[in-house]
Amino acid sequence: MYRYSEFDDAFVRARVAEFRDQVNRRINGSLTEEEFKPLRLKNGLYLQLHAYMLRVAIPYGTLDSRQMHQLAHIAEVWDKGYGHFTTRQNIQFNWPKLADVPDMLEALADVSMHAIQTSGNCIRNVTADHFAGAADDEIEDPRPTAELLRQWSTDHPEFQYLPRKFKIAVSGSPNDRAVTRAHDIGIRAVRGKGDETGYEILVGGGLGRTPMIGKVIRSFLPKDDLLPYMEAILRVYNLSGRRDNKYKARIKILVHETGLDELKDQIETEFTARRRVFPGVNQRLLESLNAHFAPPEFVDAESSEYELRRTRDPLFRTWCDTNLNRHRDPNLAIVTISLKPVAGTPGDATADQMRTIADLAKSFAHDEIRVSHEQNIILPHVPKAFLPRIHDRLKRSGLATANIGLISDIIACPGMDYCALATARSIPIAQEISQRFDELRLERKIGPLKIKISGCINACGHHHVGHIGILGLDRAGVENYQITLGGDATETAAIGKRPGPGFSAEELIPALERLLDAYLTIRLSGNETFLQCYRRLGDQPFKTALYPDSARKAA
Amino acid sequence: MNRIVRDDGFHPDDLEHGEFLTLERLEAGVEAPVLLQLEPDADPSDLPRHFAWISGIRIHFPNFTDGRGFSLAARLRQLGYGGRLGAFGHLIADQYSQARRSGFDEVVINELMAARQPESQWLAKSGWRQRSYQAHILRSA
Numbered sequence: 001m002y003r004y005s006e007f008d009d010a011f012v013r014a015r016v017a018e019f020r021d022q023v024n025r026r027i028n029g030s031l032t033e034e035e036f037k038p039l040r041l042k043n044g045l046y047l048q049l050h051a052y053m054l055r056v057a058i059p060y061g062t063l064d065s066r067q068m069h070q071l072a073h074i075a076e077v078w079d080k081g082y083g084h085f086t087t088r089q090n091i092q093f094n095w096p097k098l099a100d101v102p103d104m105l106e107a108l109a110d111v112s113m114h115a116i117q118t119s120g121n122c123i124r125n126v127t128a129d130h131f132a133g134a135a136d137d138e139i140e141d142p143r144p145t146a147e148l149l150r151q152w153s154t155d156h157p158e159f160q161y162l163p164r165k166f167k168i169a170v171s172g173s174p175n176d177r178a179v180t181r182a183h184d185i186g187i188r189a190v191r192g193k194g195d196e197t198g199y200e201i202l203v204g205g206g207l208g209r210t211p212m213i214g215k216v217i218r219s220f221l222p223k224d225d226l227l228p229y230m231e232a233i234l235r236v237y238n239l240s241g242r243r244d245n246k247y248k249a250r251i252k253i254l255v256h257e258t259g260l261d262e263l264k265d266q267i268e269t270e271f272t273a274r275r276r277v278f279p280g281v282n283q284r285l286l287e288s289l290n291a292h293f294a295p296p297e298f299v300d301a302e303s304s305e306y307e308l309r310r311t312r313d314p315l316f317r318t319w320c321d322t323n324l325n326r327h328r329d330p331n332l333a334i335v336t337i338s339l340k341p342v343a344g345t346p347g348d349a350t351a352d353q354m355r356t357i358a359d360l361a362k363s364f365a366h367d368e369i370r371v372s373h374e375q376n377i378i379l380p381h382v383p384k385a386f387l388p389r390i391h392d393r394l395k396r397s398g399l400a401t402a403n404i405g406l407i408s409d410i411i412a413c414p415g416m417d418y419c420a421l422a423t424a425r426s427i428p429i430a431q432e433i434s435q436r437f438d439e440l441r442l443e444r445k446i447g448p449l450k451i452k453i454s455g456c457i458n459a460c461g462h463h464h465v466g467h468i469g470i471l472g473l474d475r476a477g478v479e480n481y482q483i484t485l486g487g488d489a490t491e492t493a494a495i496g497k498r499p500g501p502g503f504s505a506e507e508l509i510p511a512l513e514r515l516l517d518a519y520l521t522i523r524l525s526g527n528e529t530f531l532q533c534y535r536r537l538g539d540q541p542f543k544t545a546l547y548p549d550s551a552r553k554a555a
Numbered sequence: 556m557n558r559i560v561r562d563d564g565f566h567p568d569d570l571e572h573g574e575f576l577t578l579e580r581l582e583a584g585v586e587a588p589v590l591l592q593l594e595p596d597a598d599p600s601d602l603p604r605h606f607a608w609i610s611g612i613r614i615h616f617p618n619f620t621d622g623r624g625f626s627l628a629a630r631l632r633q634l635g636y637g638g639r640l641g642a643f644g645h646l647i648a649d650q651y652s653q654a655r656r657s658g659f660d661e662v663v664i665n666e667l668m669a670a671r672q673p674e675s676q677w678l679a680k681s682g683w684r685q686r687s688y689q690a691h692i693l694r695s696a
Contacts, residue, residue: 011686021679022649030672035647038620121620154688157656158629161622227692238626239596273633278693285696 001064001368002147002292004112011154012109015116019043020102042122042160044115045101049420054093054104055118060128060146060170061089061371061378063113068358068369070111072351078104083354085339085347087411087462088167089127089371090118094418116154121162123153123234128170129177130372133295134380136328139189140197142172144289145226152227159234163241164249166234167206174491179373181205181214181493182465184251185233190220198222203233203263204255207459211495212252215260217267223286225271228278232271236263296366296381298329303384316391319402324387327380333387335365335379336372337394338401338409343435345427346412347375356397360390373462374411376404407442407449407516408434411462415455415472424472424479426455429508436509437516446516448529450489465489467531468512469496481508483515485542486534499543500550511546518545558669559641560651560662562681565674568663575613581605595623603634612636613663616644625657632658648676652683 004012019039026036046053056071063071071091075083078100079093086092096104108114118125128146129135149168153159159166169183180186186202199221205214221229233251240258242248255263310317325334337357340346349357357377361369364386370378382390394400403409410433413419415426430453437443452466456473463469469484480502487496503511516530522541523533534542557568575592576585582601588610593599595615602609612631614624624642631640642654643663654662664672684690 007686007691011688014686025672025676030676031647031649035619035649039649121622148692151688151692155653155686156689157653157687158625159622160650160653161620161625235626235630239623239630243621243623277633285692288695 001062002059002143002289008112009109012112012114012116013106015043015114016102016105016109019105023098023102038120038161041120042117043101043105044118045098046119047420048094048418049416049422050418051095052098052101053418054096054101054115055086056091056093056108056113056115057118057125058089058091058113058371059150060126060132060143061130061373062132062143063369063371064367065358065362065369067111067113068354068361070107070113072354072358074104074107075351075354077107082348082350084345084414085349085371085375085377087373087375087413087460088118088125089130089373090125091371092414094414119165121164121166122160123156123162123166123168126150126153126168126170127178127183127373129172130370130374130378131177131325131334131380132172132370133293134327134332134334135173135175135177136326137173137175138328139174139191140172141290141293142170142178142187142189143293144286145172145187145189145199146170147289147292148226148286149230152230156234158231159238162234162238163243164246166237166251168230176489176491176493177372179462179465179489179493181491182207182211182462182489183214185230186214187226192220192222196222199226201229201233204252204260205493206250206252207462207464208250209247209457209459210250210252211459211464212256213493213495214252215255217260217264224283225275228274229267229271231274231278232267235270235274236266240266296368298332298366298381298383300331301383301385303331306384306387309388313388315395315400315402316388319391319400320387322402322406323404327382331383333382333384335382335387335390336404337377337379337399338403339376339399340403340409340430340434341398341401342408342438343431346410346430349377353397353399356393356399360393364390374409376409403434403443405448405450406444407437407446407451410434410451410453411466412453413455413460415453415461419455419460421458422455422472423457423474424455424481425505426453426461426470426472429453429470429472429481429505432509433512436513440513442516442520445520445526446530447526448531452487462489463487464495465493466496467529467534468515470508471502473502475502479505481505483511483546485539486531488531497539499539500547514545514548515542518542557643557663557665560664560674560677561660562655562683564678565669570611570613573611578602581608593627595621595627597627599627599631599634602631602636606636606638609636609638611639611641613641613643614659616642616646619645619647619650625653628654628658648672648680651677651680655683656687656689 171178201218202214365379366381412430454461454463465487482502484496
């Protein structure tokens, strides 16, 4: 885990003081509302449908038990006793009062946390693979790179007033769990011709109303060159990105309109100049950062208790089968704690649940916790011997749902229930889906399936990259849900395609039932996933299932 | 009357009556060193050959949310411009540190802004050298 230096600590505390002053200067009229807005956004404070919302950064999704305890404390003292973990690996508090926010930020600073650049037209909180440092397929741990980028991007003087928000994701594995292809910049660790690692740089990915898959702009960037190269991309974007239309202001539009080759030339020219001023500094720095993320010392623990429980307790076995991932050390497992109970709100956790998770991490899991972009919590380093005890404890807290990667493990944006931009509800739709397929007892039979729901065109629920994506729109005052099929968020990223017209809220669940019934009928075997089946057959059979009336008419 | 804001506070604008030329006018040729005004979309790549003919540059910020001027200033410094560099237009005190760290020497504000955000609010940002992550990275490497 990264430990704050004196510099970091002084920085976040100065920032709290500055924001306190900005709130006062808004109240006394020194700052207009228009001027205050980007300042509060840069400190994580949004104005939502019903109230302010504070979005707290969890850099690259990593935190420890002390920090999780503090989040629980903040939820209880200044909010309604819960928080919402987001697709950006952050946590949002939905009910703070403006006057309390500086105190909340102070409480965060006490545990080396902040809400800096979680919103606004700047480089946002950097995200990374939630299995970093634990996965068995890793080329390198992406967190030192992500931490370097956090430091570099924090209050970078040139890039605080960009044309639009800017998101960077880092992956250290060939298997992309960080959705790097749907970010403004995606960074993937790759091996060079020798054995040295460097980065593949993707640019111009993004979801929203114009979804695009990121394009490779550098297939191998030496590690030393990372920061000057980032500065070059950002500078070209800051100077040339469109500022006349906020829907065309992301870098993906600049890539699209300028052309990748032309843009690459501009970036390379800037990079050559930038590198002279910002020379090879980060190799040494990365080495010192690497030390912060050194793996904990794993001890060979007796795991017979785990094996025994597996054979005796079917609930435990089911949970293990869905919620565990392979750790690079065979004595350990990566545990995903589902925040998607049947009919619950995806990503919500109560203060008590946060404390339970924190205590488990502290007692049994090397004091490390991750937040995934899929809105679940990860314990990355769990000795297998402790799994039975962890499962028992999770059950008591309503955290033992065994559904990771299945139909009820849904990503959903806050939608109409909270968000000022939303055009439809998304949380209730997620709840209905999980409830319905639980009643049908079909979840396990259907197998791996990613449903992602957005309540408006801005696509915070990542619907474009869901195997089944659901987009809620407003059609003349009535909610209408469009379905997309075949999206993929991994290294084989794809944008889902719309098979036909949308459905009303009432028609949606029956339509999904027809769709999945069709899948169960036409798949080659239980091993062919929904996505594989879709890729093999195209959308025709699924169209027929979704729109039986028009299929009959055509026949 | 405009004010120039520097690390030690407000000053009268000594260039208030100076004539600022556009980039096109400068490139057409001048007889003696001149003042130059740049719009945020200016391309400065050919500017180095004119540096000897420039006694000062001001970059326009049409709106405080338009951050192009910060990158333009940084680019001018990268090209080797060492002369006087100011930002003018709509900037707020909260941007003073970013302006200084991007390479500006000073920020020029109008009377209304100077009244709404008085000198003390700008002086509060004069410690811009401390707490720069970018400088911290260079130091620790």
